[in-house]
Amino acid sequence: MTAIxxxxxxxxxxxASEQAYAPYSQFPVGVAVQAESGNIYYGCNVENASYGATVCAERNAIAAAVVAGERKLSALLVYTPQRNLTPPCGMCRQVIAEFFQPDAPITSSNHLGEQQSWNVQLLIPDAFTPMYLAASAKINKDS
Incomplete structure (x- = not known):
């Protein structure tokens, strides 16, 4: 695996945060993910007047990696020009659990140079992952 x-x-x-479309929240977010290949992909939040149609930076960055053919991601960094260091939201945590190992580092940084880190397991313990679907398929076949 490539060093982070x-x-x-x-x-x-x-x-990426400088390209965020955040006219409603005024909360620009940029995210970069590093794949196990070493390639880096990024995304920003894109808000919508229909708030439910808003897409977070984390999911946009992960989607960019997936479009490029990556499936195994090794690190994620969230950047916000805010005083408070911001972890991913719940929906993004679920998507992160799909593509990152439980011990993968997730880091938040801000314009003050401050950082805070977690791992996927800490952010979303007992995440619903593909293993649960595989277990369900086996149970249904054995019934």
Whole structure:
């Protein structure tokens, strides 16, 4: 596995946050993910007047990696130009659990250079993952 390039992740996430479309919340977010291949992908939040149609930066960055053919991601960095360090929301945590190992680092940084880190297991313990679907399929076949 490639070493995590935190400086590149932070720079990409910061640049992505500058492209965020956040006219309602005024809360721009940029995210960068590093795949196991070493490639870095990024995304920003894109809000919508119909709030439910808003897509978070985390899901946009992960989608960019998936579009490029990546399936195994190794690190994620959330950047916000806010005083408070911001972890991913619940919906994003579920998507993160799909593509990252439980011990994968998730880091939040801000414009003050502060950082806080977690791992996937800490952010979403007992996540619903594909293993539960496989177990269900086996049970249904055995019935």
């Amino acid at each position: 390039n935190w400086a590149a992740l932070n720079a990409a996430a910061k640049a």
